[in-house]
Every structure is written in structure tokens, then in C-alpha cells.
Amino acid sequence: MTQCDTKTRILDSAEQLFAREGFHNTSLRAITSLADVNLASVNYHFGSKDALLQAVIERRLLPLNQIRETQIRGVLAQAKEEGIPPTAADLLRAFIEPTLEFRNSSPGAHDFISLIGRSLSEPDETVRNCFLALVLPIFQLLFKGLCEALPQLSPAILLTRLQFAIGTMSHVMCMGSLSVFNHPELPTPLDQNTLIQQLLKFVHAGLETPE
Amino acid sequence: MTQCDTKTRILDSAEQLFAREGFHNTSLRAITSLADVNLASVNYHFGSKDALLQAVIERRLLPLNQIRETQIRGVLAQAKEEGIPPTAADLLRAFIEPTLEFRNSSPGAHDFISLIGRSLSEPDETVRNCFLALVLPIFQLLFKGLCEALPQLSPAILLTRLQFAIGTMSHVMCMGSLSVFNHPELPTPLDQNTLIQQLLKFVHAGLETPE
DNA sequence: TCTTGATTTAAACACTTATTTGAAACGCCT
DNA sequence: AGGCGTTTCAAATAAGTGTTTAAATCAAGA
Known part of the structure; x- marks a missing residue:
């Protein structure tokens, strides 16, 4: 699994969950477990939950x-x-x-x-x-x-x-x-x-x- | 402060915060502190956060x-x-x-x-x-x-x-x-x-x- | 005045939250 | 093979969440 893979999988999962459940109702745990990546990787790749939303958009x-x-x-x-x-x-x-x-x-x-x-x-x-x-x-x-x-x-x-x-x-x-x-x-x-x-x-x- | 007072103050504060910050982004603590009532009173009077939203609407x-x-x-x-x-x-x-x-x-x-x-x-x-x-x-x-x-x-x-x-x-x-x-x-x-x-x-x- | 029921209170409960950490694993180049 | 930067991982952090509890307070009726 390359770096790009992890990032895209996080983006895809975040997109889906933000859209269907709402931003504040979606936890990083939900995103990372749907993407099947480690919890810390979203902070590593994007910095924060807010920055992840920005990247998704x-x-x-x-x-x-x-x-x-x-x-x-x-x-x-x-x-x-x-x-x-x-x-x-x-x-x-x-x-x-x-x-x-x-x-x-x-x-x-x-x-x-x-x-x-x-x-x-x-x-x-x-x-x-x-x-x-x-x-x-x-x-x-x-x-x-x-x-x-x-x-x-x-x-x-x-x-x-x-x-x-x-x-x-x-x-x-x-x-x-x-x-x-x-x-x-x-x-x-x-x-x-x-x-x-x-x-x-x-x-x-x-x-x-x-x- | 009568019962009715507490209830309406909770409703007023919840209404304001739900509208301006969103439901999931509003905590019961934010509501009760804005309403200047005890934290437990929302569960006492309304049962749950969901039921409070229902009541607000x-x-x-x-x-x-x-x-x-x-x-x-x-x-x-x-x-x-x-x-x-x-x-x-x-x-x-x-x-x-x-x-x-x-x-x-x-x-x-x-x-x-x-x-x-x-x-x-x-x-x-x-x-x-x-x-x-x-x-x-x-x-x-x-x-x-x-x-x-x-x-x-x-x-x-x-x-x-x-x-x-x-x-x-x-x-x-x-x-x-x-x-x-x-x-x-x-x-x-x-x-x-x-x-x-x-x-x-x-x-x-x-x-x-x-x- | 004493009792009874309704309301308020502070504290604790059991989880979940976003974020950080340091070590482990990885790919890659010399 | 060895070293190096990048990425992953489990674990811990500290703060925040809705909800519950039991004692304290209150208003009013007997």
C-alpha cells in the first residue's frame, strides 16, 4: 500500500461519511476504519480533521x-x-x-x-x-x-x-x-x-x- | 425560577445554538450554561438531547x-x-x-x-x-x-x-x-x-x- | 409544622473525541 | 548490507460527550 493509496482511501471514506452523516457527526475513527487505515494516518497526512475536509472539497x-x-x-x-x-x-x-x-x-x-x-x-x-x-x-x-x-x-x-x-x-x-x-x-x-x-x-x- | 422558566430557557438556548452551530456541534453543556441552568435539567425535563431537539421544533x-x-x-x-x-x-x-x-x-x-x-x-x-x-x-x-x-x-x-x-x-x-x-x-x-x-x-x- | 412530591444541584459515570508519541516497519538508494 | 527518510502502528493523552445518581432544596397541602 503506497502513500498515495492511503491518502486516497482516507479521502474517499471521508467524502462518503461527511456527505451521509455530516461533518461533525463523523469521527476520525469512523473514517479510518472504513478506509481500513490507522487512526493516526489522517493527522499524519492531512494535519487535522478540518484540513481533511478542506482536502476532500x-x-x-x-x-x-x-x-x-x-x-x-x-x-x-x-x-x-x-x-x-x-x-x-x-x-x-x-x-x-x-x-x-x-x-x-x-x-x-x-x-x-x-x-x-x-x-x-x-x-x-x-x-x-x-x-x-x-x-x-x-x-x-x-x-x-x-x-x-x-x-x-x-x-x-x-x-x-x-x-x-x-x-x-x-x-x-x-x-x-x-x-x-x-x-x-x-x-x-x-x-x-x-x-x-x-x-x-x-x-x-x-x-x-x-x- | 419555576419549572416552566427552566424549560423555556433551555428551549430558547437550544434553539439558538442548534440554529447557529448545528445540532451535533452543540453540547448540552453549551446549552445549559447559556440558559444558566444545571446540566442535568435537560435530561430531567426532556429525557435526552434528541428529545430536546424534537421539543424545540x-x-x-x-x-x-x-x-x-x-x-x-x-x-x-x-x-x-x-x-x-x-x-x-x-x-x-x-x-x-x-x-x-x-x-x-x-x-x-x-x-x-x-x-x-x-x-x-x-x-x-x-x-x-x-x-x-x-x-x-x-x-x-x-x-x-x-x-x-x-x-x-x-x-x-x-x-x-x-x-x-x-x-x-x-x-x-x-x-x-x-x-x-x-x-x-x-x-x-x-x-x-x-x-x-x-x-x-x-x-x-x-x-x-x-x- | 411536618410531610410529600417536584425540582435543582454537584458529582460521578462510562464512553468517545481529536491529536500526539515513540517505536516499528517499509521502500529505496548507495 | 547498511543507512535514511517516509510511512504505519498501537498506545496514551487530555479534553469533551450524553446520561445517571443521590443528596439537597424548594413549594405547598394536611
């Missing part, structure tokens, strides 16, 4: 954000080339589709999305700030694009609505379809594809509605 | 839900009386306005709304289920009303969108305006009233958009 979020950024920049570039403003729908898709692809790419990625979906409303500042610092640049880029796409809306209102949209999306990413809604008296939930399609429609309509 | 959510229910039933009744379907906007307002009024009624209520706003995506089943069981009836009532208001939408899609709407609303309730968005390069956030008004517009537009 950065491992996936840095590459994901890079993809999102190139997608959004692609939409902006093509619009500029054609001499027309980008559409809000294209910008939203550029933001959310990489997230979905990534989420379906592996079980660990799925857990990870739950984790960051919850990070926005995380009470613990350590957790929240760690996440926020990494996504702020993307939010800013998306906001800039939406200002071009929807010039009829004032920037302040647009920013608020972007906040709503991000809230909705992370909520859905985080929970998929909620268990409560699996109820005999209610219709059966939609499949994954339709769900996402509806999600885009929903936030798109919300963003574009007149002031 | 029930104390506020039961009356709040009662108000929401009468408001929604009022909208439905008036529509029936006038022989026209209720509007989605009225139903949404009937759901969210009591929440807002309640949130502004006291600092403790504000903390409480943060707490339940996060409960939907709470990883811990104990916490989540405790909350979900109490709000399911309201969700069902709201859904029934929306089916009448928007008959052109299939129930399955409407349910999904209601889920989006609730996600958005609890997200906003929980965080108010996010600290990240207080950034020099971004417009200053809207005031509370405009924020809520925009929130209603946003989810209303999302709900009503064609399939």
Missing part, C-alpha cells in the same frame, strides 16, 4: 470549477463572436451540466455533490467558508454573463435571483428527490433526466420573469 | 403550521365560493407570509427559521425526520391547492416544482442574504422586503412556466 471542486469555467467562457465567447448577447438558458446549462455529468461519474462524486449542496447552508463557518472561497469566482463569472444576457433586469435584482437559482440547484443536487415525497397519496417522482430538465426550466423562468 | 412549528393551514384553507375556500380556481400566487403567499411574519416576531423565531430551513437537507435522519413529519401535511395541502390552480400542469411535474419552490424558499429563509454576495465587485444586496417580493416572483414564475 478541493480534490473534486477545483477540477469541477475549471470545467464549469471553460463552459461558461465558451458560451460568452460564442455570443461575442456572433455579436449577440448570451442567453440565460445557455449560461445556466453551462453551469449545471458539468455538475450533473460529474455527479453521475462515480458514487464518490455523488456523495461529494450532496456535501457541497449542503455547504451553502452549513452552520459551521469552517465548513462553509472553505466551500465558499472556491465557488465565488464561478458565481461572479456567471453573474457577469447573466448581466449581459438579461440587461433589462437591474444588477441587484439579478444577483438576488442568481442566489435563488443557486439555492434551488444545490438543494436539488443535494437531495435528489426527497423521501417525504414518496408518499402513497402523491404522484411518483420524476426520473432523473426529467427532473434536471424541469430544474433548468424552473430557475430559467424565475430568472427571466419581469421585475 | 414542535414548540414553534406546530403553531406556525396551524396558521399556514388556515391561510391556505382560506384561499381555497374563497376560490370555491367565487367559483374560480385559486391562484398559485395566493397559495404561495398563504404559505410563505406567515413564515415571514413569524420570523420577524422575535430573535428566537429567526433562529428557528434558520434551523428548519436547514432541516430539509439535514444529513442526520433523526433531525430530518423529526422535521419532515410535521410539515408533510402542509406540503400535501399546498400541493392539492396548486393542482387546482394550475390544472394545465401534470401532477408529477407540479409536485417536482413544488419541491423546487420549497427548496428555494427554505434556502432563502435559512440564509437571508449570503455573506459571499457582500462583495465589492457585486451590487449591494436588496433589503428584506424586496428580497421576499422577489422570492415570491421567482418561485411563482418557476411554478407556472409551461412544461
